[in-house]
Amino acid sequence: MNPDKYNRSISLLCPTCACSDFSYEEGENETIQVMTCASCGRELNKDELIRENSENIDEHFSEIKNEVTKDVADELRKSLKKAFSGSKNIRFK
Numbered sequence: 001m002n003p004d005k006y007n008r009s010i011s012l013l014c015p016t017c018a019c020s021d022f023s024y025e026e027g028e029n030e031t032i033q034v035m036t037c038a039s040c041g042r043e044l045n046k047d048e049l050i051r052e053n054s055e056n057i058d059e060h061f062s063e064i065k066n067e068v069t070k071d072v073a074d075e076l077r078k079s080l081k082k083a084f085s086g087s088k089n090i091r092f093k
Contacts, residue, residue, distance in 0.1 A: 005071075006064050015052040016042045022049075 011020045019039035026033070036043050050057070084090045 006068060008060050008064060010053075010057055010060050012049050012053045013056070014040060014042055014044075016040050 012022075013020050014022070014037040017037065017040040019037050021038035022035040023038055024033075024035040034043050034045055035049055044052070
């Protein structure tokens with residue numbers, strides 16, 4: 001299984017205007033303190049932006065989870081089929 005197959009890039013959107021362009025200033029220790037929407041000027045901190053986009057993030061997570069589950073089941077089925085390929089009493093569909 002290739003773990004790079006499950007990498008995703010999720011665009012966070014402004015909850016007011018759905019713009020994905022933000023400007024930001026780095027605070028102490030190179031952390032982002034305030035993000036400003038390039039379109040409407042709404043200011044949010046990073047945690048607020050993530051919380052506002054939680055449905056989108058959860059949907060992507062659900063898709064990845066389903067893909068991983070399917071791929072693991074397929075890999076397990078293949079390995080069991082290979083392990084019992086010489087047996088006359090065990091058959092796989």
